[in-house]
Amino acid sequence: MSENLLEVKNLKINFKTYAGIVQAVRGVNFEVKQGETLCIVGESGSGKSVTSNALMKLIPQPPGIYEEGQILFDGRDLVPMTEKEMTKIRGNEIAMIFQDPMTALNPTMRIGKQIMEVILKHNKNVSKADAKKRAIELIDQVGIPFPEQRFKQYPHEFSGGMRQRIVIAIALAAEPKLLIADEPTTALDVTIQAQIIELMKEIQRTSNTAIIFITHDLGVVANIADRVAVMYAGQIVEYGTANEIFYNPKHPYTWGLLGSMPDLDNDADQLLRTIPGSPPDLIHPPKGDAFAARNEYAMQIDYEQDPPMFEVSATHFAKTWLLHPDAPNVPVPEAVRKRIEGYIQKNKEAGIDLGKVGE
Amino acid sequence: MLKYILKRFVYIFIALFLIITITFFLMRLAPGSPFASEKSFPPEIEAQLNAEYGLDNPWYIQYKDYLISTAQLDFGESMKYKGRSTNDMIAESFPISLTLGVEAMILAVGLGVLFGSVAALYHNRGVDYVVTTIAVLGISVPSFILAGLLQYFLGLKLQLFPISGWNGFIYSILPATAIAVTHMGFIAKLVRSSMLEQNNSEYVKMARSKGLSKWGVLFKHSLRNALLPVVTYLAPLFAGVITGSFIVEQIFAIPGLGKYFVTSITNRDYTVIMGTTVFYSIILLLAVLIVDILYGFIDPRIKLRGGKKA
Ligand SMILES: Nc1ncnc2c1ncn2[C@@H]1O[C@H](COP(=O)(O)OP(=O)(O)O)[C@@H](O)[C@H]1O
Ligand SMILES: [Mg+2]
Numbered sequence: 001m002s003e004n005l006l007e008v009k010n011l012k013i014n015f016k017t018y019a020g021i022v023q024a025v026r027g028v029n030f031e032v033k034q035g036e037t038l039c040i041v042g043e044s045g046s047g048k049s050v051t052s053n054a055l056m057k058l059i060p061q062p063p064g065i066y067e068e069g070q071i072l073f074d075g076r077d078l079v080p081m082t083e084k085e086m087t088k089i090r091g092n093e094i095a096m097i098f099q100d101p102m103t104a105l106n107p108t109m110r111i112g113k114q115i116m117e118v119i120l121k122h123n124k125n126v127s128k129a130d131a132k133k134r135a136i137e138l139i140d141q142v143g144i145p146f147p148e149q150r151f152k153q154y155p156h157e158f159s160g161g162m163r164q165r166i167v168i169a170i171a172l173a174a175e176p177k178l179l180i181a182d183e184p185t186t187a188l189d190v191t192i193q194a195q196i197i198e199l200m201k202e203i204q205r206t207s208n209t210a211i212i213f214i215t216h217d218l219g220v221v222a223n224i225a226d227r228v229a230v231m232y233a234g235q236i237v238e239y240g241t242a243n244e245i246f247y248n249p250k251h252p253y254t255w256g257l258l259g260s261m262p263d264l265d266n267d268a269d270q271l272l273r274t275i276p277g278s279p280p281d282l283i284h285p286p287k288g289d290a291f292a293a294r295n296e297y298a299m300q301i302d303y304e305q306d307p308p309m310f311e312v313s314a315t316h317f318a319k320t321w322l323l324h325p326d327a328p329n330v331p332v333p334e335a336v337r338k339r340i341e342g343y344i345q346k347n348k349e350a351g352i353d354l355g356k357v358g359e
Numbered sequence: 360m361l362k363y364i365l366k367r368f369v370y371i372f373i374a375l376f377l378i379i380t381i382t383f384f385l386m387r388l389a390p391g392s393p394f395a396s397e398k399s400f401p402p403e404i405e406a407q408l409n410a411e412y413g414l415d416n417p418w419y420i421q422y423k424d425y426l427i428s429t430a431q432l433d434f435g436e437s438m439k440y441k442g443r444s445t446n447d448m449i450a451e452s453f454p455i456s457l458t459l460g461v462e463a464m465i466l467a468v469g470l471g472v473l474f475g476s477v478a479a480l481y482h483n484r485g486v487d488y489v490v491t492t493i494a495v496l497g498i499s500v501p502s503f504i505l506a507g508l509l510q511y512f513l514g515l516k517l518q519l520f521p522i523s524g525w526n527g528f529i530y531s532i533l534p535a536t537a538i539a540v541t542h543m544g545f546i547a548k549l550v551r552s553s554m555l556e557q558n559n560s561e562y563v564k565m566a567r568s569k570g571l572s573k574w575g576v577l578f579k580h581s582l583r584n585a586l587l588p589v590v591t592y593l594a595p596l597f598a599g600v601i602t603g604s605f606i607v608e609q610i611f612a613i614p615g616l617g618k619y620f621v622t623s624i625t626n627r628d629y630t631v632i633m634g635t636t637v638f639y640s641i642i643l644l645l646a647v648l649i650v651d652i653l654y655g656f657i658d659p660r661i662k663l664r665g666g667k668k669a
Contacts, residue, residue: 083572086570091571095568095569096568103560103561104561104565106566107658107660108587108657108659108660109580117569117571117579121570121575167565170565170569174570
């Protein structure tokens with residue numbers, strides 16, 4: 001299990017716009033092992049979608065530019081690959097689940113056909129009848145009743161949650177090694193969200209598929225992550241096992257995210273709900289630490305020099321000057337700590353144990 | 360579905376009734392009469408002719424007579440051309456107009472879709488600019504000017520096509536082009552923008568993420584959805600081709616229905632005016648109905664029921 005399925009090295013993605021070059025992803029590093037789930041969290045605009053689309057080479061060029069870096073999938077670098085080579089990888093080895101199930105399906109094609117399409121595309125020796133059988137199995141597997149009837153229906157005959165299940169079925173159709181889910185529950189209402197998360201967890205258990213799960217909600221992360229990457233302004237600012245991120249968060253931005261998790265019982269600490277300020281302009285990223293302007297613990301150096309990734313443990317890194325040996329010792333704010341404890345408690349009661357990795 | 364079609368037929372009958380009424384009164388209001396135009400008859404003869412065609416009756420009797428004969432689809436004898444029935448004239452000239460019209464529609468839709476798709480595929484590149492410019496030019500040049508230009512350059516100067524008349528396929532190319540170009544430009548622009556819209560939608564990204572090639576995505580997914588607006592445009596296109604043919608058939612001296620329609624109006628040939636108007640109206644109203652039904656088949660989200668779109 002130590003072999004990395006995916007290794008992203010110093011990935012930089014820019015967009016050429018009339019206003020200037022938008023540096024959407026600014027040197028991102030992470031790995032995903034087979035069967036493992038990596039969660040990428042961050043506010044909206046932090047570059048999560050661009051990163052995930054970049055992994056599949058789905059960034060439109062122009063305006064997108066792969067400025068620098070490597071995407072090593074199974075040892076091969078995807079960045080220099082041609083469109084034609086990518087068509088053999090997309091849907092087959094890497095599959096994707098999109099944020100908005102209402103628009104992710106072709107409105108004028110029967111859903112059965114939309115599932116079969118992937119199967120037929122990537123298995124040249126599968127007959128139409130077999131593909132149909134497999135598609136019906138998949139509809140059943142993602143928890144949709146009456147799969148035979150559903151096979152013949154159009155997307156508008158499905159609810160949002162059901163459509164997301166279909167999108168998941170399509171993603172699973174070719175048994176990919178890596179599944180990228182870009183905020184798959186954000187567009188759904190809360191009860192449906194929980195069901196889709198359950199389904200993702202079942203996929204985790206029953207297949208050996210690695211998952212990159214993107215979300216802006218750390219509450220979801222506790223549920224499914226092995227590893228967590230916290231993204232801010234196109235960079236990963238903290239990276240560690242789910243355990244480390246929840247029990248021992250080091251970056252003030254992570255504290256902010258943890259503090260802004262919806263409080264399940266008591267709605268005290270309203271102040272903590274959001275991180276004050278807004279993300280920096282990515283056309284002219286600030287000098288020093290991009291988070292400095294919003295960081296109540298910012299020091300002089302934060303405005304002058306970009307911090308490196310400090311190693312907390314062999315699996316845990318954070319990009320903040322607070323980890324420098326000379327920095328003052330700043331503990332996790334009390335209110336945030338309480339919020340986290342509440343969450344961990346809740347999860348324990350629900351039978352969820354954090355941190356499968358690194359124990 | 361059946362209920363929907365029945366309902367639509369009721370609307371068609373109401374529309375026809377209104378069209379007949381309006382045409383009738385407009386004919387009465389327009390100065391002149393079928394027999395007053397060129398040679399001036401002695402008053403006795405004109406009175407006799409008026410009596411023969413029932414033009415001396417009070418207007419409500421004439422109106423009633425028109426309604427009855429129209430309901431029987433018998434439009435009577437031409438007032439200008441002795442011994443020719445309007446129905447015969449329509450039967451003779453309509454196939455010519457139909458050939459011309461269908462040819463123009465195929466040209467407009469075929470090339471319009473092709474140009475529009477190519478422009479969208481090469482969005483913001485040279486090909487796109489060229490196609491868009493041609494499309495805008497095509498939309499802005501009226502068909503009668505284009506007809507003249509085609510006759511002059513391709514017919515007279517280069518001698519590639521006959522200038523006028525109707526004597527085989529080669530004669531239809533210039534008039535069909537003259538009718539089609541405006542619509543071609545319009546369809547090209549429509550397809551281009553609709554295709555670009557589709558290409559930005561999530562399901563196209565999804566199709567790409569499934570591993571389909573650029574062309575696979577185009578033919579299996581985006582094209583069909585991008586063409587839905589073109590289907591909607593078919594009914595106005597049909598109407599446009601018909602009105603275009605009025606002028607273009609005149610310019611190219613084509614003995615089609617459009618030509619008869621126009622001359623019947625200048626001649627105040629009441630029976631022919633009424634006959635051709637009703638005939639055109641029926642065809643147009645049916646075309647609109649067919650397009651709506653077709654749309655229901657192509658777009659599964661649209662359910663045809665009781666006249667309301669769900
Ligand atoms: N096509 C594009 N052109 C210009 N800027 C883009 C484009 N796509 C994304 N961006 C920019 O990249 C940044 C990251 O966006 P995104 O990855 O969508 O954020 P999120 O974390 O919410 O998924 C945003 O600032 C966005 O404006
Ligand atoms: Mg996003």
